[in-house]
Amino acid sequence: MFLTLYSLLAIILFLAFSAYKAAEYAKMPMHGRLDLYPIPKEGGRLEYGGSYYEELEWWRKPRHVSHGAEIIDMLKEMLFIKKLFDNQRPLWWLSYAFHLGIYCLMGWTVLLTVLAVAGLNGVAVMGAGAGIILVLKILLGIAGVAGFLLALIGSATLLIRRMADGSLRRYTTPQEYFNLLLIFVVLCTGIYAWSLAPSFDRPLRVMEQALSLQPLVLSGAGVLHVVLLGIMFFYIPLSKMSHYVGKYFSFHKVLWDNSPNTPGSAIGKEVEKAAGYRPHTSWSAPHIKGNGATPGKTN
Amino acid sequence: MENVNDLKPSDLGRPDGQLTKLDKLMDLPAPYDKPGMEPDFKEIKPAWQEKYCTTLDGFVGVDTLQRPKTKEEEDEFVRKFLSGLEKIFTDANNSSLQPLSLTFEYCAKCNTCSEACHIYEASGHNELYRPIFRSEVLRKIYKKYFTKSGKLLGGFVGADIDVNWETIARLGELAYRCNLCRRCAQTCPLGLDNSIMAREIRKIFSQEMGIAPTPLHNKGSVLQLKTGSSTGINKAAFLDNIEFMEEDIEERTGLKIKVPVDKKGADILLIHNAGEFVSWPENPAAFAILFERAGLNWTLSSSLIGYDSVNYGIWYDDTQAKKIVQEQQKAAQELGVTRIVIGECGHAHKAAALVGDRIVYGEDKVPVESFLPLLWDAVQKGAFKFDPSRNDFPVTLHDPCNVVRGMGIVEPQRNILKIIAPKFREMTPHGVYNYCCGGGSGFAIMNSLNFPDFRNKVSSRMKFKQILDAFADTAADPTILKYVCAPCSNCKGAIRDIFEHYEATTKFNIHYGGLVDLMVNALADLPRPFLTFDE
Incomplete structure (x- = not known):
């Protein structure tokens, strides 16, 4: 029963810590503009990187914001890691294998959950199944096998590349090796535990046990896998591996946020509010409070 | 001296001499592909080595960063830097907190940004100029002093750098080996921006330690706030320049143009980089000819900072940037113009249109426009x-x-x-x-x-x-x-x-x-x- 509660808690804390982190970034104060073109929501101008500043008296004209173009660009980055593909292809193969593997494993987890819920509600999900269940089981098999293999190959090759390539090695901290190693070991233990009873129904049964708050029936390797998986879930949102949170803010709230402060706009009100804020901390250089020169010596 | 390819961020804390020397620069194309077509680097003078920080790469960008004479001065220098480093993550730095935190926390160290950097490329791939190099040094110092993980786990999380005068001074110099062009940020798969880190280091030096290159600060933004222009041109000199410009226009073109200055109720306040009046007077003259031909209702301003669009603060000091933006807006508001048009100055575009956009608010805020759409419109209209x-x-x-x-x-x-x-x-x-x-x-x-x-x-x-x-x-x-x-x-x-x-x-x-x-x-x-x- 401990493992059941532990694994559910790990997932809940993963989601809670990730949400907390997102909330922390979301409530950070308004920052100075850091537009970086091309900005997808400029729509028709995206191709060459243009903006509304190309228009005469732009503030008198309605703004055309293309949310569709923004979503397409965002999906290209999320699903294909386009910037890495465009700018560093050799690393992209490794990173993409890794991330695609993770996406497959996320899909696998969702399918396991759906099938387990169905099974708990009396639908026959074990064995080959038929109709929609058969389709879901095929998808489950593909997602599981592809996910484990791609993520394993990706994490291993990223780890090796990082250790072998001096230009990456000299910037990599032991913790960053640990991050990749942790994922690699979790995948290895998962594959090993699965290989002891190589059936697609085996992980489904474990998911049913977890969702119905029953004790998990696992081999020794399975227990080790679940313990390590739980540690990984606790740890990811606390580490830089939570870049799935940061990436949203760095693109949408920093590089692509080019909303102008026009009279009466929501941005204008935010600017006014920020201007009225009195910080608790202040800078110490002598010129901060006046126009005077610093005491720095000059030639 | 370290081989350029072996240099790593923690080396910034090494007590010994110059970390790297530039010797294999990127090749230039014809006709500069032959030996002898390019002057060599000048040798560093021993007096400079005694007075400034030449131990990074042998160049001195921050002339106000001078070696301490006593141990107390050295300790105070380090203490002030650490104090400033702590402040960039507080509400004193609200206007940068989110982008800084993101870049600080999430860099995957994939080095995708390196080849986007013209300085890294031009240096012949010298490790010191990788965009993430200085960022990583800043992370190491911050972790060492201000994070629990750094204090408990040290080198495991990267908090493995010796911090002394040399480390901090080299980092201060290294902040001035980046043009803040942000080309690297265009390639980052995580949307991070190493120029933010370079600028934050510059801010710590200026806003906390009172250290910034003389041309940017004492002879830059400070001079501008005192006299009206970083060129030192005051109102009287500005008006003289305009008179000279009118004569020059007539001499060059035969056109008699009365350049409008302080014209109340004009539609446009045109602000030039005042350096143009000094170095390229034909540029503001050309603007005057084109604006008159286009029939625009425009004016220049002679009020403090109203005739100089530069804002060096955006490169190194938020507080200076803010003061200048506010003065420029004030000049426009006093004239009652409906828009500010920025002439041929890139950083002034950013300062007035983007930086100012998050500083000034309300009905009195004067919109800022580039000269480019204005002139293109006039061309299209057949002016x-x-x-x-x-x-x-x-x-x-x-x-x-x-x-x-x-x-x-x-x-x-x-x-x-x-x-x-x-x-x-x-x-x-x-x-x-x-x-x-x-x-x-x-x-x-x-x-x-x-x-x-x-x-x-x-x-x-x-x-x-x-x-x-x-x-x-x-x-x-x-x-x-x-x-x-x-x-x-x-x-x-x-x-x-x-x-x-x-x-x-x-x-x-x-x-x-x-x-x-x-x-x-x-x-x-x-x-x-x-x-x-x-x-």
């Missing part, structure tokens, strides 16, 4: 009659980073050039993916000690290569005049210095200038060419 054959020489366009990458103004300048310059050709790459001129973020005006060597041979090297490539068909032929159109004062300053350093004008007839100058040169009814290409 000017051009004879493109007057510009019948190869022309290429340098894109100022702040105008293209920072504001997305890409097409108007090209549309105009396609009309007035029949031999216009693009650089590669161009537009939002352009390379910086090498003078960005203050480098163009930082002429202390041996820093111009770094600018001319390293930070501007990629731009010089691009220019030579753009003129590959005629670059070596001194009988053919070539023109680099650089619609930005700082960029022009950097390009001027490149051409002097490499003798590109005297040897190969390559010139530079603004866009408006070229437009006026193409005006069909002027009795003689507006531009003169003296060597």
Whole structure:
């Protein structure tokens, strides 16, 4: 029963810590503009990187914001890691294998959950199944096998590349090796535990046990896998591996946020509010409070 | 000295001498591909080594960063830096907190950004200039002093750097080996921006420690706030300049133009980089000719800072930037204009239009516009009659980073050039993916000690290569005049210095200038060419 509660808690804390982190970034104060073109929501101008500043008296004209173009660009980055593909292809193969593997494993987890819920509600999900269940089981098999293999190959090759390539090695901290190693070991233990009873129904049964708050029936390797998986879930949102949170803010709230402060706009009100804020901390250089020169010596 | 390829961020804390020396720079194309075509670096003077921090790469960018005389001074220097480092993550730094935190926390260290950096490329891939190098040093110091993980786990989380005067001083210098052009950020798969880290280091030095390069601070923003202009031009001198400009226009073109100054109720307040009046007076003159021809209701301002669009604060000090933005807005509000138009100055575009956009608010806020859409509109309306054959020489366009990458103004300048310059050709790459001129973020005006060597041979090297490539068909032929159109004062300053350093004008007839100058040169009814290409 401990493992059941532990694994559910790990997932809940993963989601809670990730949400907390997102909330922390979301409530950070308004920052100075850091537009970086091309900005997808400029729509028709995206191709060459243009903006509304190309228009005469732009503030008198309605703004055309293309949310569709923004979503397409965002999906290209999320699903294909386009910037890495465009700018560093050799690393992209490794990173993409890794991330695609993770996406497959996320899909696998969702399918396991759906099938387990169905099974708990009396639908026959074990064995080959038929109709929609058969389709879901095929998808489950593909997602599981592809996910484990791609993520394993990706994490291993990223780890090796990082250790072998001096230009990456000299910037990599032991913790960053640990991050990749942790994922690699979790995948290895998962594959090993699965290989002891190589059936697609085996992980489904474990998911049913977890969702119905029953004790998990696992081999020794399975227990080790679940313990390590739980540690990984606790740890990811606390580490830089939570870049799935940061990436949203760095693109949408920093590089692509080019909303102008026009009279009466929501941005204008935010600017006014920020201007009225009195910080608790202040800078110490002598010129901060006046126009005077610093005491720095000059030639 | 460390092999350039073995250098790592923690080496910044090494107590011994100079960390790296530039010896294998990126090759230049013809006609600069032969030995002896390029002057060597100047040797560092022993007196500089005693007084300044020359132990990074042998260059001195921060002339106010001087070696301590006592242990107490050294300790105080380190203490102040750490105090400032702590503050960048507090509400004293609200305007940068989110972007800084993101870049600080999430860098995957994939080095995708490296090859986007013109300085890293030009240096022959010297490790010191990788965009993440200085960021990683800052992370290490912060973790060591301000995070629980750093204090408990030390080297495991990267908190493995010795912090002493040399470390901090080298980091201060290293912050001035980045043009803040943000080209690296365009390639980051996580949307992070290493230029933010470079600028934050500059801010710690200025806002907490009172240390900034003299040309940027004491002779830059401080002088501007005191006299009205970083050039030192006060109101009386400005008015003299305008009078001189009117005479010059008449002499060059026969046109009698009364340049409007402090015209209440004008539609447009045009603000130039005041450096134009000093170094390139033909540029504001060309603006006056074009604005009058276009029938615009415009004015210049003679009030404090109303006649100088520069804002060096955006490169190193938020507080200075804010004061200047507010003064410029005040000048516009006093005149009752409906818009501020920024002339040919890239960083002034960013300062007034973007930085100011998060500082000034309310009904009195005067909208800011670039001169580019305004002139393109006038061209489209047929305000000017051009004879493109007057510009019948190869022309290429340098894109100022702040105008293209920072504001997305890409097409108007090209549309105009396609009309007035029949031999216009693009650089590669161009537009939002352009390379910086090498003078960005203050480098163009930082002429202390041996820093111009770094600018001319390293930070501007990629731009010089691009220019030579753009003129590959005629670059070596001194009988053919070539023109680099650089619609930005700082960029022009950097390009001027490149051409002097490499003798590109005297040897190969390559010139530079603004866009408006070229437009006026193409005006069909002027009795003689507006531009003169003296060597």
